[in-house]
Amino acid sequence: MAMFTLQINGKEYRADVAADTPVLWVLRDHLGLVGTKFGCGIAQCGACTILFEGNAVRSCVLPISAVKTSKITTIEGLSENGDHPLQIAWDEVDVPQCGYCQAGQIMTAAALLKRTPKPTVEEIDNAMHGNICRCGAYHRIREAVLSAAKKI
Amino acid sequence: MTGGGLLLRFSWFSAEAEIPAVMTKANFIGELGINSYLSIATDGTITIFSPNPELGQNIMTSFPMIVAEELDADWTKVKVVQAPLDTQKFERQLTGGSGAIPHSWKRLRTAGATARYLLMAAAANRWKVEPSECTASNGFVLHAKSGNKLGYGELADEASKIAVPAEVPLKSRKDFKIIGSSVRNVENKKIITGKGIFGLDFYREGMVLAMIQRPTAFGTKIKSVDASAAKAMPGIIDVVTFKNNVAIVGKSTWEIMKARKAVKIEYEKDGNIESTSDHDRLFVSLLNSDQAKVRRKDGDVETAFKNAAKIVKSEYQCPFIPHNPMEPMNFFADVRADGVELVGPTQTPASARTATAKLLNIPEDKITVTITRLGGGFGRRLKFDYVVEAAELSSIIKKPVKVIWSREDDMMGGSYRPAVRYRFEAALDEKGNMVGYKLRGVGINVNNSTREDNFPSGAVENLLIDSVEHISPITTGPWRAPVTNFLAYAEQSFLDEVAVAAGKDPVQFRLELLQKARMNSVGAIKYNIDRMETVIKQAAEKSGWGTKKGVSQGFSVYFSHASYVAQVCDVVMISGKPAVKKIVAVSDCGEVINKSGALQQVMGAIVDGYGHAMYGKLTFKDGVPGEKNFGEYRLIRMKEIPEIEAHFIDNGIDPTGLGEPALPPTGGAVANAIFKATGIRLKNQPFIDQPLYNSAKKGF
Numbered sequence A: 001m002a003m004f005t006l007q008i009n010g011k012e013y014r015a016d017v018a019a020d021t022p023v024l025w026v027l028r029d030h031l032g033l034v035g036t037k038f039g040c041g042i043a044q045c046g047a048c049t050i051l052f053e054g055n056a057v058r059s060c061v062l063p064i065s066a067v068k069t070s071k072i073t074t075i076e077g078l079s080e081n082g083d084h085p086l087q088i089a090w091d092e093v094d095v096p097q098c099g100y101c102q103a104g105q106i107m108t109a110a111a112l113l114k115r116t117p118k119p120t121v122e123e124i125d126n127a128m129h130g131n132i133c134r135c136g137a138y139h140r141i142r143e144a145v146l147s148a149a150k151k152i
Numbered sequence B: 001m002t003g004g005g006l007l008l009r010f011s012w013f014s015a016e017a018e019i020p021a022v023m024t025k026a027n028f029i030g031e032l033g034i035n036s037y038l039s040i041a042t043d044g045t046i047t048i049f050s051p052n053p054e055l056g057q058n059i060m061t062s063f064p065m066i067v068a069e070e071l072d073a074d075w076t077k078v079k080v081v082q083a084p085l086d087t088q089k090f091e092r093q094l095t096g097g098s099g100a101i102p103h104s105w106k107r108l109r110t111a112g113a114t115a116r117y118l119l120m121a122a123a124a125n126r127w128k129v130e131p132s133e134c135t136a137s138n139g140f141v142l143h144a145k146s147g148n149k150l151g152y153g154e155l156a157d158e159a160s161k162i163a164v165p166a167e168v169p170l171k172s173r174k175d176f177k178i179i180g181s182s183v184r185n186v187e188n189k190k191i192i193t194g195k196g197i198f199g200l201d202f203y204r205e206g207m208v209l210a211m212i213q214r215p216t217a218f219g220t221k222i223k224s225v226d227a228s229a230a231k232a233m234p235g236i237i238d239v240v241t242f243k244n245n246v247a248i249v250g251k252s253t254w255e256i257m258k259a260r261k262a263v264k265i266e267y268e269k270d271g272n273i274e275s276t277s278d279h280d281r282l283f284v285s286l287l288n289s290d291q292a293k294v295r296r297k298d299g300d301v302e303t304a305f306k307n308a309a310k311i312v313k314s315e316y317q318c319p320f321i322p323h324n325p326m327e328p329m330n331f332f333a334d335v336r337a338d339g340v341e342l343v344g345p346t347q348t349p350a351s352a353r354t355a356t357a358k359l360l361n362i363p364e365d366k367i368t369v370t371i372t373r374l375g376g377g378f379g380r381r382l383k384f385d386y387v388v389e390a391a392e393l394s395s396i397i398k399k400p401v402k403v404i405w406s407r408e409d410d411m412m413g414g415s416y417r418p419a420v421r422y423r424f425e426a427a428l429d430e431k432g433n434m435v436g437y438k439l440r441g442v443g444i445n446v447n448n449s450t451r452e453d454n455f456p457s458g459a460v461e462n463l464l465i466d467s468v469e470h471i472s473p474i475t476t477g478p479w480r481a482p483v484t485n486f487l488a489y490a491e492q493s494f495l496d497e498v499a500v501a502a503g504k505d506p507v508q509f510r511l512e513l514l515q516k517a518r519m520n521s522v523g524a525i526k527y528n529i530d531r532m533e534t535v536i537k538q539a540a541e542k543s544g545w546g547t548k549k550g551v552s553q554g555f556s557v558y559f560s561h562a563s564y565v566a567q568v569c570d571v572v573m574i575s576g577k578p579a580v581k582k583i584v585a586v587s588d589c590g591e592v593i594n595k596s597g598a599l600q601q602v603m604g605a606i607v608d609g610y611g612h613a614m615y616g617k618l619t620f621k622d623g624v625p626g627e628k629n630f631g632e633y634r635l636i637r638m639k640e641i642p643e644i645e646a647h648f649i650d651n652g653i654d655p656t657g658l659g660e661p662a663l664p665p666t667g668g669a670v671a672n673a674i675f676k677a678t679g680i681r682l683k684n685q686p687f688i689d690q691p692l693y694n695s696a697k698k699g700f
C-alpha cells in the first residue's frame, strides 16, 4: 500500500492503495466517484473511459502508479452543471437506454471533439468503435456527437 | 409533500379495476414513504411512483406520460420516483415479456383522469360554477366565461376532500398531447452526469464487498478449497465456502480480484459434462427421436407429403448466447436478526424476495427490496440466483455485503439463451401452394422450442409441430424475446426458401397464406390477420420492395408479445461480400406512447437481433464456456450497424409492448437479403462463422 495523490476534475484526491490498483477501482471504491463504470476490466468495452491529460483512456487497465501528476477528468467533472455540449446533445437526442455505457461513450466523444472539433461520420465511428452499447443506442450516440460538434 | 395536497391512491396492476380512493391528509401521513401514489403537492409538483424495474425499456418515462396525459399535467412538473418492491400495492412488479404497458394502459389513464376530475370539481366549487364549464390544461383548471384560472397545486388540498367518482371519462385520442409525442428519458440528467443510480454504484456505510468463484465447468462441484494464501492477502476479510460457491470477502474490489486468483479450488464431476460437439451430435439424433411432444396437429401431414409435387426441407441451428448486460450482476444484502435488506438491479423483485425468504426461513414481510436502475437485463435479471446468493453470504458472514460479478463471472455464470435446432418441411402442390408443413424443434433446456400457433399455422391444411428437449446442466433462461429470438429467424428464412421453391415473391407468398387463413382457416388462429397483413404491405411499400436497382432485399414478419413487426433488409455487394446497408421496420404495437422511446426500442432491438445473429455464440468444451469476456465474445459495435428506418402503424388500438417484438424478425430479413445477394442461405448462427464470412472474421 502506498499513498497516491491524484488530480481529478480539478481537485486533489488522496488514496492509500496498492500500486497496481486500476484507476477505475480507485475512483469507484476509494473516492466515491462511481460515474465511471465497470464493464469488462480488460479494455474491451469502454465503459470505464476517462480523460487522461485530455485523451480517452480505459481506466480499468490504468494502474494508479502510472498516473503521477497527470490530470484526470471523469464524467462527474466533464462540466460544472452537466451542460457540456455533449451532455446537452445526449439529452436532446435522448440517447440513453439503460444508460450504463453512456458515461464511457460521452468521455470517448469528449476526447474526440477535443482533437477533432468537426468530425466526419467516419471519424466518429472510428473513435466510438471501442465503446460497446449493449442496448444498441449507436445511431443516437453518433447523432448526438454530430449535434454537439455543431454547437462547439 | 408535507404541506397537504392531493394524494391519489390507485393500483397500477391489480387484476380487477380498483376504484381509486383519495387519501385525506390524516391517513396518508401514516402511509407516506413507500406507495403507489400519484401525488400533487401544493406547489404543483406531481410525483408518480414507477413500480416496474427500469432497464432501458423506458417505462419510467412512458408510464407517467400516460397518467400525465389524462391529468392534463404540465410535464415539466412531473417527478418520477422508482418505487421499491411492494406486493400489497403493486401487482406484476416485474420487467419481462413486454407486458407492462398493455397491462396497465387503462389503469394509468383512469388514475390521471380521476385526479383531473377532482381538481376540476374543486375549482368549480371554489368559483361556484358548474364543473362542465371548466376545462383543464397544462396543470391548470380554467373557466373560460370568467377568465378564472387556478393551478393544480392550489387546488390539490380541496380536491383531496372530494369523493372519488365511480367512473370518469377518458380522453379521446385526438386530444392527446403527451401520448404519441417524443418525451426524453426522465433519468437522462442523472445518467449523463454520472450519478450513482445503478446497483453496482450502491454504497452503504460499513458494507463489505465480495466476489464469488462458482464452478467454471457446468456439471461439476467443489471437491476441496484451499484459501489460506488468499485469506492472508491485504484487504481480505474472509473466504467462505457455501454450496458450490467460494466467496472472497474484502474491502475493495481490486484486492478481492487479486486474492481470488490465489484461492485453490478442486472440482469433481457432478452430472453430465458437455461440449458443443456433444450438442451438435445430440441435435441430429433428437431430430429423429420418436419422443417428440406434439404441439399442434392439423389435417393429415403424412398424406400431404406423400402426394406433394415438391418437398422443401431445411434445418437451422443457433448456439447458446449469454445476455451480457453492460452492468454485470451484483446485489447488496444485509441480513440482520430484525430483517433483511436487499438492494440492486432485478427484473423480478418479488420472486427474489420469495426465494430469499425461503432460503433464510423467514417471513417475506421481514425483507425489503429496493430496486436500483438496471444496466440492462435482456432477461438475465429475471433470474434471482445472484440475489439469493448475496443474501446467503450476508447471513453467513453477518455483515452487509455487495456481491460483484466480474464480466467473466457474468458470461460464464449461466442462464443462457438455449441452443436450438429446427427442422422444417414443406409440401407443395403443382401450383406451388404450401399444403403441408412440419416443424420440429430440439432445444437444450427448453420444454417447447416452438410457438405452435404462430403464422403460418392456420394457413396450412396439414400441419405438424412438435418438440423435444434435452436436459443439460448448462443453465438456461429467458433471453430477450425467448424462443422467438431464434425461431423467427429460422421460420422466416424457411418461408423464404419455400417461396423461392414455389417461384413466388416472398411478400406475395406471405400475403397469399394470410388470405388463405382469412378465407379458409385451419384450426385456431391466434394472431390478427389484418394487422399482420398491414405491416407486411406497409413494409413492402416503405422499403421500395423489389424496386431498388443493385440492392438485394430480404423480407421477414413476426408476431410476438402481442405486437406485429415486418422488416425489409437491404444488402449490397461490396468487394464480393454482402454488406447489410439498411433495415426498414414497420411495427404495429397499437398506440405509440412515447415516439422517442418507441424508436429507441425498435432500433435497439434490431441492432441487438442483427448483432447476435451475426456474431453471438457461446461454445462449450467439457462444460466450460469458451468465450469469457468481450475479447472473445463479439458484440456488435458502431461501425457495424446498418441504417435503420422505423415506422409505426397509427391505428389507435390499445398499446402492446415494444421491448422485444422488433428483435425476432431481424435475423430472417438479413439472412433472406444475403441469400438474394449471394445465393447462399445462412442456416446457422452466428453468420460470421459461416463460410461466406470466414475470411472477414478477424479485425473487429
Ligand code: FES
Residues within 6 Å of the ligand: A037, A038, A039, A040, A041, A042, A043, A044, A045, A046, A047, A048, A049, A058, A059, A060, A061
Ligand atoms: S471496463 Fe474498462 S474497457 Fe471495459
Ligand code: FES
Residues within 6 Å of the ligand: A096, A097, A098, A099, A100, A101, A102, A132, A133, A134, A135, A136, A137, B056, B326, B375, B376
Ligand atoms: S445504453 Fe445500455 S449499454 Fe448503452
